[in-house]
Amino acid sequence: MFTGIIEAVGTIAMLQPQGADTCVSINSGGLEISDVAIGDSIAVNGICLTVVTLNEKGFSADVSAETLAKSAFSQLRPGSRVNLEKALTPATRLGGHLVSGHVDGVGELLQREADGRSVRLRIKAPDELARYIACKGSITIDGISLTVNEVAGAIFSLNIVPHTLAETTLTDACVGQRFNLEVDLIARYLERLMLGERAAQVEGGSISEAFLVEHGFLASR
Numbered sequence: 436m437f438t439g440i441i442e443a444v445g446t447i448a449m450l451q452p453q454g455a456d457t458c459v460s461i462n463s464g465g466l467e468i469s470d471v472a473i474g475d476s477i478a479v480n481g482i483c484l485t486v487v488t489l490n491e492k493g494f495s496a497d498v499s500a501e502t503l504a505k506s507a508f509s510q511l512r513p514g515s516r517v518n519l520e521k522a523l524t525p526a527t528r529l530g531g532h533l534v535s536g537h538v539d540g541v542g543e544l545l546q547r548e549a550d551g552r553s554v555r556l557r558i559k560a561p562d563e564l565a566r567y568i569a570c571k572g573s574i575t576i577d578g579i580s581l582t583v584n585e586v587a588g589a590i591f592s593l594n595i596v597p598h599t600l601a602e603t604t605l606t607d608a609c610v611g612q613r614f615n616l617e618v619d620l621i622a623r624y625l626e627r628l629m630l631g632e633r634a635a636q637v638e639g640g641s642i643s644e645a646f647l648v649e650h651g652f653l654a655s656r
Contacts, residue, residue, distance in 0.1 A: 437478045439531030439573075439580020441518045441603045442466055445479075445493060447511050455500035459484075459511075463493035466519045476522040476536065480604070481578030481615040482506055483522075483536025506538040507577075507613040516604045518578040531580025532573040538615045540564045542576070544608055545590065553594045555584075556608065560616055565589040566626075567618035575617035579603055 443466035451458045461479065468489065471477070475486050477494065484496035503509055511517065523529070546557040558576070560568060568574060570586050579599065585592045600606045608614075627634055 436523050437483070437520050437534040437536055437578070438523055438527065438529050439481075439520070439534045439575050439578065441520055441579055443519045444516050444602070444604060445519045447513050447515045447517060448493065449513060450511070453497070455503075457498045457503060457508075458487075458495055459498055460495040461493045461517065461519075463519060466493075466521070468494065471521065478518075478520040478522075478534070478536045478578045480506075480508070480511075480517045481534070481536065481575050481617055482508060482538055502538070505540070506615050507541045508615075510613060516607065518603050520578055532575075533620050534575050534578070534580060534617060535620060536578075537617065539567075539618050540616050542614045542616045544610055544612045544614065547608060547610060550594055553596050554600060554605075555592055555594050556605075557590060557592045558614065558616075560589045560591065562589050564616060564618055567622040569619075569622070572622070573619045576614045577604060578615070579605065 443464045445464040445466060446462045447459060448462045449460040471486060471489065471494065473486055473489060476483050477486060477496070479496070482502060484498065486494045486496055488495045498508055540561040540563070542558045542560045544556060545559050548555050565588060568583055568586055568591050570583055572583050574581055574583055574591070576593070581593045583591050584594055595605050
């Protein structure tokens with residue numbers, strides 16, 4: 436588990452294909468890794484990866500075919516900057532929100548504009564994730580815990596304050612860029628709990644408008 440508070444920005448040192456998977460070597464930059472052991476988890480742009488080797492400059496990890504297919508990892512190249520966060524401990528301050536490091540989908544940056552001293556980003560999420568994104572709710576963008584300011588369908592906006600811009604890869608974000616998205620865990624579990632016994636059904640195991648009407652959450656039309 437993670438908090439979405441980025442500890443350092445590292446760089447991709449090497450990408451080595453291994454069959455359908457990839458081994459990535461990362462220069463950890465300012466991330467303190469003296470307390471990291473082989474087998475520990477580190478979030479790289481919001482993707483929970485397991486450390487398989489350590490050296491004086493950083494670490495390496497294996498990236499599965501599933502992760503390559505479901506995340507924006509494939510757009511990274513040697514020299515790409517990445518957000519890094521070590522797994523939280525019982526003594527860690529929960530400054531962001533609970534983040535699993537499991538990418539739910541990939542979003543695209545539609546617009547970037549100045550907003551006072553901040554930068555406002557408009558991002559298009561996959562349609563199937565729209566129901567989990569709420570105004571003033573939490574979302575993780577490339578491993579960064581952020582607050583949603585506005586939602587319109589599957590498009591949402593965020594304000595990035597100067598500190599976050601300076602300490603993460605968002606300072607380099609440009610229109611058309613793809614981001615790893617992780618929605619709020621609470622929303623995921625709440626949806627599943629609301630299904631009750633229907634959660635065990637292969638068909639109809641999701642919340643629909645008809646389900647909400649049937650259980651009194653929406654008025655019938």
